[in-house]
Amino acid sequence: MRNYIDNNKERFMKELFELLRIPSISSDKAHKGDMTRCAEKLTEMLISAGADSAKVFPTKGHPVVFGEKKFSSDAPTVLVYGHYDVQPVDPIHLWKSDPFEPEIRDGAIYGRGANDDKGQLFMHLKAFEYLVREKKLRHNIKFLFEGEEEIGSDSLAEWAEAHKEMLSCDIMLVSDTTMISEKVPSINCGMRGITYMEVTVKGPNKDLHSGHYGGAVANPINMLCKMIDSLIDDKGHITVKGFYDDVVELSREDRDLLGKAPFDMDEYKKFLDIDDVRGEDGYTTLERTGIRPCLDVNGIWGGFIGDGSKTVIPSEAHAKISMRLVPNQECGKIAKLFADHFKSIAPAGVRVDVKEVHGGNGFLIPISSPAYKAASRAISEVYGIDPVPSRGGGSIAILADLQHILGADPLLMGFGLERDTIHSPNESYLLSQLFGGMESIALFYKYF
Amino acid sequence: MRNYIDNNKERFMKELFELLRIPSISSDKAHKGDMTRCAEKLTEMLISAGADSAKVFPTKGHPVVFGEKKFSSDAPTVLVYGHYDVQPVDPIHLWKSDPFEPEIRDGAIYGRGANDDKGQLFMHLKAFEYLVREKKLRHNIKFLFEGEEEIGSDSLAEWAEAHKEMLSCDIMLVSDTTMISEKVPSINCGMRGITYMEVTVKGPNKDLHSGHYGGAVANPINMLCKMIDSLIDDKGHITVKGFYDDVVELSREDRDLLGKAPFDMDEYKKFLDIDDVRGEDGYTTLERTGIRPCLDVNGIWGGFIGDGSKTVIPSEAHAKISMRLVPNQECGKIAKLFADHFKSIAPAGVRVDVKEVHGGNGFLIPISSPAYKAASRAISEVYGIDPVPSRGGGSIAILADLQHILGADPLLMGFGLERDTIHSPNESYLLSQLFGGMESIALFYKYF
Numbered sequence: 001m002r003n004y005i006d007n008n009k010e011r012f013m014k015e016l017f018e019l020l021r022i023p024s025i026s027s028d029k030a031h032k033g034d035m036t037r038c039a040e041k042l043t044e045m046l047i048s049a050g051a052d053s054a055k056v057f058p059t060k061g062h063p064v065v066f067g068e069k070k071f072s073s074d075a076p077t078v079l080v081y082g083h084y085d086v087q088p089v090d091p092i093h094l095w096k097s098d099p100f101e102p103e104i105r106d107g108a109i110y111g112r113g114a115n116d117d118k119g120q121l122f123m124h125l126k127a128f129e130y131l132v133r134e135k136k137l138r139h140n141i142k143f144l145f146e147g148e149e150e151i152g153s154d155s156l157a158e159w160a161e162a163h164k165e166m167l168s169c170d171i172m173l174v175s176d177t178t179m180i181s182e183k184v185p186s187i188n189c190g191m192r193g194i195t196y197m198e199v200t201v202k203g204p205n206k207d208l209h210s211g212h213y214g215g216a217v218a219n220p221i222n223m224l225c226k227m228i229d230s231l232i233d234d235k236g237h238i239t240v241k242g243f244y245d246d247v248v249e250l251s252r253e254d255r256d257l258l259g260k261a262p263f264d265m266d267e268y269k270k271f272l273d274i275d276d277v278r279g280e281d282g283y284t285t286l287e288r289t290g291i292r293p294c295l296d297v298n299g300i301w302g303g304f305i306g307d308g309s310k311t312v313i314p315s316e317a318h319a320k321i322s323m324r325l326v327p328n329q330e331c332g333k334i335a336k337l338f339a340d341h342f343k344s345i346a347p348a349g350v351r352v353d354v355k356e357v358h359g360g361n362g363f364l365i366p367i368s369s370p371a372y373k374a375a376s377r378a379i380s381e382v383y384g385i386d387p388v389p390s391r392g393g394g395s396i397a398i399l400a401d402l403q404h405i406l407g408a409d410p411l412l413m414g415f416g417l418e419r420d421t422i423h424s425p426n427e428s429y430l431l432s433q434l435f436g437g438m439e440s441i442a443l444f445y446k447y448f
Numbered sequence: 449m450r451n452y453i454d455n456n457k458e459r460f461m462k463e464l465f466e467l468l469r470i471p472s473i474s475s476d477k478a479h480k481g482d483m484t485r486c487a488e489k490l491t492e493m494l495i496s497a498g499a500d501s502a503k504v505f506p507t508k509g510h511p512v513v514f515g516e517k518k519f520s521s522d523a524p525t526v527l528v529y530g531h532y533d534v535q536p537v538d539p540i541h542l543w544k545s546d547p548f549e550p551e552i553r554d555g556a557i558y559g560r561g562a563n564d565d566k567g568q569l570f571m572h573l574k575a576f577e578y579l580v581r582e583k584k585l586r587h588n589i590k591f592l593f594e595g596e597e598e599i600g601s602d603s604l605a606e607w608a609e610a611h612k613e614m615l616s617c618d619i620m621l622v623s624d625t626t627m628i629s630e631k632v633p634s635i636n637c638g639m640r641g642i643t644y645m646e647v648t649v650k651g652p653n654k655d656l657h658s659g660h661y662g663g664a665v666a667n668p669i670n671m672l673c674k675m676i677d678s679l680i681d682d683k684g685h686i687t688v689k690g691f692y693d694d695v696v697e698l699s700r701e702d703r704d705l706l707g708k709a710p711f712d713m714d715e716y717k718k719f720l721d722i723d724d725v726r727g728e729d730g731y732t733t734l735e736r737t738g739i740r741p742c743l744d745v746n747g748i749w750g751g752f753i754g755d756g757s758k759t760v761i762p763s764e765a766h767a768k769i770s771m772r773l774v775p776n777q778e779c780g781k782i783a784k785l786f787a788d789h790f791k792s793i794a795p796a797g798v799r800v801d802v803k804e805v806h807g808g809n810g811f812l813i814p815i816s817s818p819a820y821k822a823a824s825r826a827i828s829e830v831y832g833i834d835p836v837p838s839r840g841g842g843s844i845a846i847l848a849d850l851q852h853i854l855g856a857d858p859l860l861m862g863f864g865l866e867r868d869t870i871h872s873p874n875e876s877y878l879l880s881q882l883f884g885g886m887e888s889i890a891l892f893y894k895y896f
Contacts, residue, residue, distance in 0.1 A: 203722060221676075221746075320758075
């Protein structure tokens with residue numbers, strides 16, 4: 001594969017850049033056409049890489065791409081999952097180059113989706129192309145690319161249920177996560193779930209002059225701040241009633257095992273330019289993001305937010321609040337607990353609306369499986385060091401659903417790095433990781 | 449004056465609407481040209497109403513309009529103060545008609561500035577026109593219209609200091625406030641000051657993926673909410689250290705006198721559609737807005753605020769926070785106390801920027817003065833009932849400065865009503881108040 005990469009590098013870049021130039025922002029209705037265009041582009045790429053067939057399937061949301069190459073009915077079947085939708089690009093002024101005109105700087109590709117997940121799914125396309133063209137294919141390979149991962153994969157579970165025969169597989173192979181570092185390769189053996197809510201605090205029926213009313217009425221912004229602040233106590237515990245009921249406490253042994261992953265606090269703080277970390281009492285930083293749930297405000301707005309000043313008490317204030325969940329917490333149940341709790345803490349003088357935006361459950365995958373072992377051997381060969389098992393803090397909500405629908409475990413071979421700043425301005429993907437990932441994937445098929 | 453109004457009503461409406469159509473939003477640089485256009489329009493209106501001279505004066509900010517008509521060096525001189533700038537119009541979608549295309553509905557003019565302050569200053573132009581044309585003028589009258597009242601009157605004090613001879617007067621007459629109700633006319637005998645701040649809470653040096661970092665780093669939005677919530681305690685007291693040091697507690701007698709102003713709590717709550725009021729323990733609603741300081745968040749923003757969802761921990765979160773001050777509190781001192789306090793409460797993991805946007809002091813005016821008595825008699829004659837003295841919750845920052853520079857007290861004859869929702873969508877001004885105001889102003893000159 002290394003030779004194949006060397007001989008085809010320029011073509012690879014050209015193809016990947018074409019994919020990255022399509023602004024497939026799933027959360028923005030204005031980009032609906034780009035979603036279809038991106039899905040069609042992927043079917044072309046699948047066919048040209050060697051798939052027997054590839055097709056765009058409509059769903060109730062953005063389309064799904066499915067393609068496959070059959071090898072033998074006796075061979076194991078691998079389903080490659082990826083997503084072609086990307087996050088929005090704001091704040092746009094912080095990008096050093098156009099998010100949709102990718103460019104290479106200092107050995108990395110910069111652009112929206114460079115890593116998440118166009119760059120990572122591209123590794124699978126090219127490893128597949130290599131296996132087919134070099135006649136090394138020994139598995140049945142299926143590809144499933146969705147367009148709604150960044151907005152909660154609303155349509156995919158229903159679609160997958162209706163197409164479960166077509167999707168049937170022995171394992172799901174996914175590259176949509178990070179490694180601990182280039183020097184410490186890791187394989188993700190669990191991810192958090194998510195419950196994403198939007199809340200509105202409503203006060204007076206109109207915006208008010210803050211001179212005439214200030215001091216006498218509940219200000220929806222102040223009240224929203226009060227309510228948000230009360231959601232996490234001084235020990236970093238989430239105060240939503242019943243929130244921790246289904247959280248499984250890990251044994252000291254399991255925590256020690258996960259604690260083996262190297263972590264440099266000074267480097268971590270320096271990378272983020274913060275003077276201190278903050279989280280739940282009694283847990284390390286890696287535990288706080290790996291095995292513990294959390295709550296974050298992802299967006300807040302209300303009142304006058306333009307230049308200058310306006311002396312207003314606004315009628316409403318809003319926030320987007322998400323909770324990361326650990327396996328065994330059920331996202332729908334958490335949404336209900338949150339909504340009930342948030343309504344219950346509304347101070348007199350305001351009313352509260354709470355709606356669920358999306359949710360998905362977390363999951364764990366066994367590290368004793370043949371697929372995990374094959375991946376571990378492949379990565380070890382490419383990186384010269386055995387990968388460590390890790391627990392990812394992010395969520396790929398749909399994987400828990402697919403695991404349930406298809407009866408197959410996901411295997412998370414992710415090659416992203418923290419430095420890639422996915423979801424943020426200047427998302428990037430190191431060429432060394434792109435190519436190292438391709439090589440590892442090709443070797444995975446050799447050892448699986 | 450009543451006859452004069454009846455005979456000229458249509459022309460009055462045409463002239464006022466021309467003024468209202470100019471989008472003189474002082475806080476928005478895009479409207480710089482409109483500010484000049486509005487100032488020039490006012491000089492034309494002054495001349496056509498009968499002024500000897502009227503001129504636009506440049507300042508370091510938006511221009512000032514000054515005009516005058518001399519009657520006799522023996523006669524008292526009245527300086528009419530008003531402002532031609534208006535508030536921004538967002539949220540624009542809540543307006544039932546174009547804010548800059550005024551229209552009359554149900555006996556009221558709807559449009560930005562209909563009341564604040566174009567409608568109210570227009571009453572003075574027309575009462576003056578009446579006195580001149582009907583040869584009833586017995587005072588020297590000066591007009592001072594500024595274009596920065598809504599953004600803190602930054603330039604006017606310096607300009608007034610440089611032109612204090614030209615502005616010299618015995619009293620300042622101002623219509624930029626409200627009456628308690630149409631049935632309970634009132635004269636404002638004090639206003640609150642203001643200190644308006646903008647704060648930024650900075651966390652990590654980039655937006656972060658809330659899955660990878662959620663639970664482990666201080667989220668600037670959550671921290672901003674925590675800090676804001678801590679600014680007011682459970683008794684409604686502002687916690688900024690030293691904030692109340694200069695607040696003068698009113699005597700039981702003074703509070704009883706002000707308590708004579710009628711107030712219907714059920715009507716108040718119904719007007720605002722709120723189930724309860726909220727404020728400082730131990731004070732009534734009118735006291736909370738009239739004689740006590742307060743703190744409100746006027747705007748807040750951070751993270752992802754578009755449609756849908758984005759799983760981000762933002763690098764920064766922002767808020768505009770203003771405090772209404774009572775006489776004897778000094779706005780600059782309060783700004784410093786606030787900045788020091790806000791920085792001192794920043795939790796580990798975030799840094800804080802605080803800047804002062806604008807400020808102005810509050811003031812009190814004596815109800816035993818000849819001017820107050822003349823105004824009271826005039827209003828009593830028009831409304832059929834004696835006006836009550838009241839304390840306004842709003843701020844006209846510049847009046848305390850002008851009082852100091854010119855050595856003349858302001859007299860606040862305001863004819864706005866709560867229903868006018870100034871600073872909000874669908875600002876309005878009742879025709880009955882517009883004309884009642886004109887009549888009261890004409891009579892004021894008769895009795896002063």
